[in-house]
Amino acid sequence: MTGPNQKPPGDGVPPSDPTVHWWERPSADAAGPGQADPTILRGDLGGYTPPPAATPYPSSTGDPYQQANPYAAAAPPPPSYYAQPQPTPQSAPYAAMPQQQWGAPPRPPSSSNKVVWWILGGSFGVVFLLIVGLVVLVNSGDGDNDPFGVDSSEWAGDYQFVEGTNACDLIDLTVLNQWSTTRETTTHTERGPSEYSGGGSYDCDVRNKESGRTGSEASLSLEVEFKSSYEDESDYARWKGYDTKTTGKDYDNGPVSGLGSEAYYASRQVTYTTLPNDYDFIVAAHDSNISVKVKLDVSTMGGFDKTTMQSICEAQVRKVLAALKK
Template sequence: MTDYRRDEPPTNPFPAAGYAQPPAKPRRTGWIIGGAVALVVVLGIGIAVGVVAGQPAERPPERAAVPGYSMDHVGNACDLVDPAPLQKWSPTPKGPPKHEEVRPSEHDAGSLSCQLRYTGSDTLNTAEILLDVDFTEGTAPSSYASWKRGTLAKTGEGKASGPITGVGTEGFWHSEVFGELVADTRYVLCAVDENVSVRVRLNFSRTREVAQMHRTEVQPIAEAQARKALNGLKGIR
């Protein structure tokens, strides 16, 4: 039989010189994926840094304000009182001074009180001074607010009230005069400043035969006593 298939030329395993096959092109798929991942990482870091940089710096904790007044300088509340003006009318002490110092604790911001009493040759003519100091912590209401509310509610014949300036940040005065055979004069001055409330009470009893007390005489005494107390609570002598 005759084989009609065409004879194929044998394959040359060695290509002719000058006709070398071009090298295979590198595969870019891995590079592209790696570059994309790197870009995402860089963008993520940039966004995180931007967010952190955009946040306000953490503020250091604020220090609590140091109270302006303290009873640390006071061993005896009556050291804050000057009795000399009262001795003009009643020069003789009537009993020993009474005082109390309540030191600050977790339940109390602290307080001071003093009472001095004087008399004269006529025992009906007396003079008395009382000092009250109350401290306040934080947002607690001051004693000044309570004193003002209660004192100014007293109105009527023989009573008068008004504001005080130049003593603390706020203050008021109140006076009462009553009695027939003996005239009793009650004068109150209250002031508040920062963390302390101060109250000065002056009480006078005078027979009708002697000169009576007037606010123009009493008010300067009360103001001076309040200032002396405030200065003493700041360690100023």
């Protein structure tokens, strides 16, 4: 044990000095610094030199225990949680991974809407120009050479529909005067051909009638039909099949020569004892693209003149063919 005036053991190094480690202390039996073990760090340590006192870290609070941190300058700055994350650089050929973005997606530039409208407007403009070009081509070109036109050869022929012609003007209505001179009704219909399928027709019905229960009566009817692209058989063929199907004592029919390419007649008579007798006579013809049928009906107390009625009907058919010939 040492007193206050005695030299501390260990070459003057107090045992309580925390700055000197145990291996730095000289052995108690060492003769001097030259005899220190060279394997011991600081073996040449001489007398005890107390360490310099630490300078208090200046503080506004005046805390004497607050020590300076020599590594404070090297400390990294605290991370910013609001900074934009930086992508980790990677060497080729690997591309950087996309970074996750938070919040609302970025608004596309307004110019993209203008581009879309320009594209749509250009498309509509091209379609409009194509339609106009086709219309001009169809209207300006020749119908026979126009690839988009209609092939009228399916129904065209030696006869044609004449616009503005009254159907009753195609026949002679005065032929009825030999039985009756009083006009009761006159009706007519004209239907023009279709631009795409042809056709067209004329119809006329005229009736003369005398007054009284036994007064004579006569009527004349006309049917004209032009060929169309959708018909399977001519109107002439349909008429003939219906008008000649009934035979017997009061019925007669047969061919007519010199009238179109083909023609027929058909007649019917019904006699009474106290009422006027009824006589019907039909003549129909077909030629090229036209079918014409004329029917004469007579009701009279007199007899039946078959030759006169046939002559009248044939003349009307011939008149119609001449009026509509190209």
